[in-house]
Amino acid sequence: MILDIIKYGHPVLRQKGERIERLTPEIKKLIADMLETMHASNGVGLAAQQIGRALQLTVIDVREAKDRPSWLERDGQPADINSFMPLVLINPEIKPQGDSVVAGEGCLSFPEIFGEIARPGSVDVKALNEKGKPIEFRCGGLLARAVQHEVDHLNGILFIDRMDKATKEELRPQLDALQAATRAELQKK
Secondary structure (H helix, E strand, C coil), X not given: CCCCCCCCCCHHHHCECECCCCCCHHHHHHHHHHHHHHHHCCCCEEEHHHHCCCECEEEECCCCCXXXXXXXXXXXXXXCHHHHCCEEEEEEEEEEEEEEEEEEEEECCEEEEEEEEEEEEEEEEEEECCCCCEEEXXXXXXXXHHHHHHHHHHECCCHHHHCXXXXXXXXXXXXXXXXXXXXXXXXXX
16 A cells, blocks of 8 residues: 655654564554555655654665665675665664765655765664564665665654755755645644
């Protein structure tokens, strides 16, 4: 089922997600719905907060992003990224690695808003997968950026919080308009 994506201005986007202690049928359905929603929206990642649930759960799939390569290592060895996708991360923990790289980012909760963001070029990841099994890997490129972006969501941090002041000020009219529209929509409910 395709879910509604929460837009900037909704308070759930600022909530830190609760840890998932058990992989219940409800969580499994939520994972399937999030994957369907992310693919239908042409996104590379979707966090539970973006569909109105403050949980430590995100889904990622970078296979369609041919113009922005990614890499992945398991146990220090290169791994086929496509066999890992789509990626489900439950209760993820990340450890940034390497120098910062500046690249463009967007977000499904911020339609048509993009900015240059500096993030570490690679990241070590520990999480549970969709089966509740522990997974560990190191990744770089777009996948590392997507993991960091989505883990930020799980902690109530938005990509606009990572923008430099000049970029954020340049986008201020669009951000204010989106926030106002979201809040007006919430008033109607």
